[in-house]
Amino acid sequence: MLWYLGRRLLQLIPVFLGATLLLYGLVFLRPGDPVAGLGGERGLPEAVQEQIRQQYNLDEPFIVQYLLFLKGVFTLDFGVDFRGREITEVIAQALPVTFQLAMMALVIEAVFGLTFGLIAGMRKGGWFDGTVLVISLLVIAVPTFVMGFVLQFVVGVELGWLPVTAGRDPDFYTLLLPAIVLAATSFAYVVRLTRTSVAENLSADYVRTARAKGLRRTQVNGRHVLRNSLIPVVTFLGADLGNLMGGAVVTEGIFNINGVGGTLYDAIIRGENVTVVSLTTVLVIVYIAANLVVDLLYAALDPRIRYA
Amino acid sequence: MTTQFPVTGGGLPTGRPAGTSYDAGTDKPLLQISDLEVSFTTGVGEVKAVRGVDITVYPGQSVAIVGESGSGKSTTAHAVIDLLPGTGKVTGGSITFDGREIVGLPRVEMEAMRGRDIGLVPQDPMSNLNPVWRIGTQIDEALRANGFEGGRAERKERVAGLLAEAGLPDAARRARQFPHEFSGGMRQRSLIAIGLAARPKLLIADEPTSALDVTVQRQILDHLEVLTQELGTAVLFITHDLGLAAERAEHLVVMFKGRVVESGPARQILADPQHPYTKRLVSSAPSLASRRIQVAREEGATPDELLSHHADGEETRRRPIVQVRDLTKVFQIRGARPGASSDFTAVDNVSFTLPRGETLALVGESGSGKSTAANMVLGLLEPTSGVVEFDGTDVAGLSPKEQFAFRRRIQPVFQNPYGSLDPMFSIFSSIEEPLRLHQVGSKKEREARVRELLDLVSLPASTMRRFPNELSGGQRQRIAIARALALKPEVIVLDEAVSALDVLVQAQILELLGSLQDELGLSYLFITHDLAVVRQIADSVVVMQNGQVVEYASTDAVFDNPRQQYTRDLLAAIPGAGLEDAKIAG
Numbered sequence: 001m002l003w004y005l006g007r008r009l010l011q012l013i014p015v016f017l018g019a020t021l022l023l024y025g026l027v028f029l030r031p032g033d034p035v036a037g038l039g040g041e042r043g044l045p046e047a048v049q050e051q052i053r054q055q056y057n058l059d060e061p062f063i064v065q066y067l068l069f070l071k072g073v074f075t076l077d078f079g080v081d082f083r084g085r086e087i088t089e090v091i092a093q094a095l096p097v098t099f100q101l102a103m104m105a106l107v108i109e110a111v112f113g114l115t116f117g118l119i120a121g122m123r124k125g126g127w128f129d130g131t132v133l134v135i136s137l138l139v140i141a142v143p144t145f146v147m148g149f150v151l152q153f154v155v156g157v158e159l160g161w162l163p164v165t166a167g168r169d170p171d172f173y174t175l176l177l178p179a180i181v182l183a184a185t186s187f188a189y190v191v192r193l194t195r196t197s198v199a200e201n202l203s204a205d206y207v208r209t210a211r212a213k214g215l216r217r218t219q220v221n222g223r224h225v226l227r228n229s230l231i232p233v234v235t236f237l238g239a240d241l242g243n244l245m246g247g248a249v250v251t252e253g254i255f256n257i258n259g260v261g262g263t264l265y266d267a268i269i270r271g272e273n274v275t276v277v278s279l280t281t282v283l284v285i286v287y288i289a290a291n292l293v294v295d296l297l298y299a300a301l302d303p304r305i306r307y308a
Numbered sequence: 309m310t311t312q313f314p315v316t317g318g319g320l321p322t323g324r325p326a327g328t329s330y331d332a333g334t335d336k337p338l339l340q341i342s343d344l345e346v347s348f349t350t351g352v353g354e355v356k357a358v359r360g361v362d363i364t365v366y367p368g369q370s371v372a373i374v375g376e377s378g379s380g381k382s383t384t385a386h387a388v389i390d391l392l393p394g395t396g397k398v399t400g401g402s403i404t405f406d407g408r409e410i411v412g413l414p415r416v417e418m419e420a421m422r423g424r425d426i427g428l429v430p431q432d433p434m435s436n437l438n439p440v441w442r443i444g445t446q447i448d449e450a451l452r453a454n455g456f457e458g459g460r461a462e463r464k465e466r467v468a469g470l471l472a473e474a475g476l477p478d479a480a481r482r483a484r485q486f487p488h489e490f491s492g493g494m495r496q497r498s499l500i501a502i503g504l505a506a507r508p509k510l511l512i513a514d515e516p517t518s519a520l521d522v523t524v525q526r527q528i529l530d531h532l533e534v535l536t537q538e539l540g541t542a543v544l545f546i547t548h549d550l551g552l553a554a555e556r557a558e559h560l561v562v563m564f565k566g567r568v569v570e571s572g573p574a575r576q577i578l579a580d581p582q583h584p585y586t587k588r589l590v591s592s593a594p595s596l597a598s599r600r601i602q603v604a605r606e607e608g609a610t611p612d613e614l615l616s617h618h619a620d621g622e623e624t625r626r627r628p629i630v631q632v633r634d635l636t637k638v639f640q641i642r643g644a645r646p647g648a649s650s651d652f653t654a655v656d657n658v659s660f661t662l663p664r665g666e667t668l669a670l671v672g673e674s675g676s677g678k679s680t681a682a683n684m685v686l687g688l689l690e691p692t693s694g695v696v697e698f699d700g701t702d703v704a705g706l707s708p709k710e711q712f713a714f715r716r717r718i719q720p721v722f723q724n725p726y727g728s729l730d731p732m733f734s735i736f737s738s739i740e741e742p743l744r745l746h747q748v749g750s751k752k753e754r755e756a757r758v759r760e761l762l763d764l765v766s767l768p769a770s771t772m773r774r775f776p777n778e779l780s781g782g783q784r785q786r787i788a789i790a791r792a793l794a795l796k797p798e799v800i801v802l803d804e805a806v807s808a809l810d811v812l813v814q815a816q817i818l819e820l821l822g823s824l825q826d827e828l829g830l831s832y833l834f835i836t837h838d839l840a841v842v843r844q845i846a847d848s849v850v851v852m853q854n855g856q857v858v859e860y861a862s863t864d865a866v867f868d869n870p871r872q873q874y875t876r877d878l879l880a881a882i883p884g885a886g887l888e889d890a891k892i893a894g
Contacts, residue, residue, distance in 0.1 A: 205435040208391050212430070213450040213502060214423025217415070223449070224438050303486040304439055 008292055012285070019284045020073075020277060024066045027273040034058075034082070034271030052082075056274075069274060073281075081272050090263060091279060097170060098252070098259035099286075102244035104172070104179035109187040110237055117194025117233075118226060124199045132195070136188035148181045148254040165256040178255040182248055186240050193236055197229040204228070231301050238294030242287035338406060338542050339365040339388065339510055345400035346383050346392065357383045359566040360401070365510065365542050370533075372545035372557035372574070374589070376810040377781070380566040381546050382431075385512050388544070389426050390418045406509070424454045427508035427541075429532075431515040433495035437487040443498050444483030447471065447505055454506035474501040475531045492674075493524035500532060504539070511536060514546040522837065522881040523673060529556055548810050550589050552883035554578045562586050588812065627700055629799055629831045630662040630685060630718075635694035637680050654680040656855040657694070662799070667825065667832040669846035669863070671839060671878070677855035678835050682801050685833060686720055687711065699798075716746060719792035723804035725784035729776040735762075735787055736772040742794045761790040765820060782813035786820070793824070801833045806841060818844050840882045843867055851875050 035049050035058065044052075053059045056079070057068050072078045078087035120129040139147075155177060156164035163174040201207060202225055210224045249261030260279060267275040298305045346358040358380040365371050373381040386392050388403055390410065403410045405425060410418070422428075430436040437446060447467045456463065464483075471479035474497040487495055496516060503511055513532065517525040533556065536543050547553050553560055554574045561571040562583065569583040581587045637655040655677040662668045670678040683689040685696055687703055696703045698714060706714055719742075722728040729738055736758055743754045759769045765786040776784055785805065792800055802821070806814045822845065824830060834846055842849055842863065849866045851859040851874065859872045870876045 203393065205430060205432060206438040208393075209428070209430055209436045209499070209502065210438070210449070211391055211419075212389060212422055212428035214419060214421075214453040214506065215449060216419050216453070219449075219453070223441070227440055228438065302440055303442075304488045 005296075008295075012288060015288060016281070016285070020069070020281050021066065023277045023280050024069060024273070025062070027271075027276050028062050028065070030271070034273075056082075069277065072274070073278075078274055078278050081267075081275050082270060087275050087278055090275060091282060094258065094260045094263040094279070095282065097175075097257060098245055098248055098261065100172075101175050101179055101182065101248060101252075101257065101259060102241060104175055105183035105186070105244050106237065106241055108179055108183040109190050109240070110233075112183075113187045113190025114194050114230075114233065117191040118198055118221075118229070120191065121195040121198025121229070122202065122221065122225075124195070129195070132191055136191050139184045139188040144181065144185065144250050145254065147184060148178075148251055151177060151181055152254060166258075168258060170257060175257075178251050178257060181254075182244060182251045186236075186244070189236060190233060193233050194229060197232050198225055201225050201228050227301065231298065234294055234297050234301065238290050238297075241290040242283065245286055246283050335366045336407070337364045337404075338367045338369075339363070339544070340404045341384070341388070341401070342403075343401035344384065344387060344398065344403060346380070346387050347397055347399045349395040349397075354399075356399075357396070357566055358387070361563070361566075361568050363561055363568070363571075365544055367509065368540045368542055369559065370536070370543040370545065370557045371559045371561060372547060372553035373561045373563055374547055374550055374553045375563035376548055376812055378565075379563040381548075381563045382514055384563070385514055385544060385546050388510075389422060389428055389512060391422075391428075423450055423508065424506045425508055425510065427503035427506070427511045429496075429499050429503040429511060429513045429516045431518065433492050433499055436499055437495055439487050441486075442483065443471070443485055443487060443490065444468075447483070447498065447501055450502045450505035456506070470501040470505055471498065473535065474498065474504070475527070476501075491524075493528060496524075496528055497531075500528070500535070504535065504541070507539060508541065510542045510544060512544045512546070515548070516545075517552075518548070522839070522883075523877055525883070526881040549883055550578075550811070555883055562589065627664075628661045629664045629699055630833065631695075631697040632661070632681070632685065633659050633695045633697070635659065635681060635684060635696065636692045637677075637684060637689065638692045653855050655684070655691075658850075658852070658855075658857050659694075660850050660857070660860060662831050662833055663847075664798075664831055665825065665829050666847040667834055667845055669834045669836060669842040669849045670852060671836060671842055671849055672852035673837055673878075675854075676852040678852050679803055680855075681852070682720075682803055682833060682835050686718060686801055687714060712746075716795045717797050718799040718801065719795065719797040720801045720803060721785070721788050721792050721805045723807055725781050725788055725808065726776075728788055729784055731776050733776075734772065735774050735776070735779075738776070738787060739772075739791045739794055742791065746795060748795070757794065758790075761793055764793065764824065765790045780813075781809055782817060785809060785813075785817055789817075789820070789824075793828070796828075797830070799831045799833065801835070803835045804837070805834075807836060807838060814841070821845065838882075839867075839878050851878070 035044075035052050035056075050059075057065055060068070069078075076088065078091075081087055081090060116132050120132045123129055152164060155161050162177040166174045166178065207220060207224050210220045215223075245260060248257075248259060249265055251257075252259045252261040260283070264276065264279050267279065341361055341363040344358055344361045345356060347354045347356050349355075361380070361384055363371065363373070363384070373384060375381045383392065383396065386396070387398055388405075388410070390413070392398075398411050401411075405421070410421070413421075437443070444464070444467045447470055448463055451463055451466060456466065458466070464480075467483050468480040471483055476482050476494060476497050482490075482494075487498075490498065500516070503513075516532065517528055529552070532543075535541075543557070545553060545557050554577070557574055559571070560574045560577045562569050562577070562585065564583075564585045570577060570581065570586045577586060578590060581590050635655055635658045636653065639652045639654055641650050641652050658677070658681055660668060660670075670681060672678045680689065684691045687696075687706075691704070698718065703711075703714065733741070736755075739758045739761055740754050743749065743757060748754065749757065758772060762769055762771055767783065767786055767790070771779070771783070771787075776787070779787065788805075789800075806817050809817060818841065821832065825832065832845070834842070836842060846863045848862045849860070850857055851866070851872065853874050859866060859870065859875050861871075866875060867879065870879055
């Protein structure tokens with residue numbers, strides 16, 4: 001177990017180096033000069049541009065820039081962006097908001113998805129199953145920005161149940177509506193995955209054995225059907241955490257949340273390479289960590305999986 | 309609710325003396341099934357699986373229902389414990405247990421009866437234990453569900469007691485393990501412990517050992533018999549093996565297509581079967597049949613004569629088609645930590661010879677290395693050392709192109725006819741695929757060849773358009789054989805090719821293999837754990853144990869005069885081996 005964990009953590013090193021090099025290469029290859037665009041219509045004097053290039057090491061060759069970036073990573077000093085803000089500060093501001101939003105969405109989709117999927121799977125072909133199927137298809141079919149605006153208007157503006165936008169330093173309450181919008185699509189997938197898995201497990205031989213022992217229906221469902229059905233769902237949820245964190249751009253835009261999505265978008269437009277690469281690398285690490293947690297959860301759910 | 313849980317021990321109050329007869333006039337039946345009808349709802353309407361079945365089981369009696377798959381024997385048993393799969397429903401008749409009507413009982417009352425009054429030992433030990441819970445937990449559930457009084461410690465002790473009673477050594481430690489750490493036999497013992505945990509009056513044993521090796525099968529059935537006799541439990545056996553049924557039950561019920569065609573005392577049915585179906589069953593039970601199937605040989609044709617058209621000289625004809633010398637395969641098993649890997653010798657210095665047009669059987673329990681050896685002969689696994697010679701050429705030295713050509717000459721048929729055909733391929737595509745791959749003939753010619761092959765395995769040409777899920781297990785195995793024959797191979801490796809089939813179907817397939825061998829001059833490498841089948845098909849036998857050859861001789865020599873203790877054990881384990889005398893004595 002410890003060996004396994006150690007090996008998995010060691011694997012982080014090549015993944016980190018590969019990801020950053022690839023990302024740095026991509027942003028470097030992007031056409032256009034970020035410094036030339038800084039001065040707006042009139043442009044900056046040549047000397048000032050030159051000074052900015054030197055300050056941000058933009059006049060160095062690619063590999064030197066990359067190594068300087070790595071040095072920044074290991075000393076935890078990424079430098080400042082074009083507007084003079086510390087990049088570590090930019091990340092520290094954007095990441096917690098998005099993380100909270102993603103976690104809320106994950107909990108919503110897990111709790112509702114599993115519950116609805118479980119009921120639908122047990123009563124396969126019934127009215128509940130049919131209704132859930134239609135709803136999940138609808139949710140998958142409607143794009144996020146449509147659902148975002150509709151919910152914002154109906155729940156936020158017309159009914160006034162939840163705040164319309166989040167703004168600075170949002171709390172749980174203001175993030176609830178965006179989290180629901182963000183969770184919607186994945187919720188639909190979790191429902192359908194759980195339903196299929198439960199329906200399959202219900203006809204498994206060991207479920208019949210459990211019933212033959214004289215266990216009551218609720219005991220059979222809780223101990224033998226649910227736990228075994230969780231395994232594929234957990235895989236999906238783990239992979240989804242990464243998507244929720246990186247893919248919240250649209251939702252963050254609609255609800256005016258100052259998170260990773262918006263910051264990343266701004267940084268790409270402005271050509272702030274260090275910010276782009278740093279933020280994306282953090283996302284890569286979150287993604288890897290989520291997958292590691294999933295792999296460890298597997299062992300807890302299924303003793304057949306051993307770490308060797 | 310207080311329930312007594314008698315524990316087996318020295319002096320047992322409820323014993324069943326061997327050979328007790330039951331008088332319908334004085335004894336009250338424990339289970340009475342009368343005129344039972346069970347139907348399944350399918351896309352095309354209701355299908356009756358059980359039509360008017362009557363079975364009576366007295367307290368402490370052992371009754372076996374015998375029949376092929378689809379005869380309704382399992383459906384009848386599942387109706388008794390109200391665990392019919394899918395859309396199954398009792399549509400007529402009655403089932404009374406201890407004088408109480410079970411059909412239509414409310415769910416909660418039925419749940420109370422299961423485990424406590426009627427126990428179940430299911431068919432497949434691999435799939436019937438939940439892989440995510442410890443063995444002990446799963447037995448403990450059965451205790452708690454049936455009102456066992458006592459705290460955690462007492463239950464733990466009782467679980468260990470039950471496992472020990474089912475014949476599992478070191479039970480307290482075993483209870484903490486998971487199903488995947490158990491062998492098939494150990495799992496089946498655990499399932500027996502679960503079935504008997506609450507001391508039911510009736511135990512339904514649904515093919516309890518058909519998935520196990522013969523030697524393990526015998527131990528487990530012996531144990532089950534002793535245990536149920538000590539506890540005075542009535543047993544309802546479900547099996548497709550007549551030999552096993554006759555050996556284990558006092559009373560036999562033969563089912564065919566949802567009806568009871570014959571019932572009576574076991575010995576009587578065996579000695580004097582009345583119904584034509586029972587007669588067929590008795591005559592084709594592999595454990596009771598004695599001689600090799602020799603279809604064409606009886607007509608005077610020898611394989612040598614038949615071979616002459618593709619043997620181009622005395623030299624080639626004499627040369628064995630496959631020769632294996634000092635074959636060894638070592639697998640590296642990855643350990644829990646780096647550097648902790650260990651070697652496992654699956655096949656250890658094995659040599660044998662398969663002469664042209666003959667059948668060589670590789671016999672052994674699972675894990676004896678027989679399939680690994682076969683995979684090396686097929687060229688699917690690289691040997692660690694040793695030589696496989698095919699028609700005088702070392703297979704290891706072949707170039708990729710030569711290897712492609714070599715594959716045409718040796719073809720496999722695998723155990724599971726359900727798993728080895730692609731469900732998305734029509735029968736035509738399945739058989740045609742090897743021809744297409746090896747670019748044999750035009751599209752028209754290939755279609756003609758598929759027709760010819762289907763005819764060869766006695767299936768109508770219309771089967772081409774169908775899909776595997778529309779065919780029975782026996783039909784699928786015929787398709788697998790047709791596919792293997794497509795490229796006109798010289799050797800066919802049959803890896804447990806008939807083990808998953810019912811006796812009657814098994815007999816048909818063996819007969820088909822026998823006639824194909826004589827017609828086409830094929831050589832078979834026959835891998836099986838079932839010695840009863842070997843006797844019917846093989847010319848010589850290689851007995852393997854732990855990767856080594858322990859005995860290698862002609863079939864008659866092995867059966868009449870086994871030299872090794874291991875071989876004798878295997879022979880003694882064939883169900884019904886001791887019944888031939890009874891059959892003769894009548």
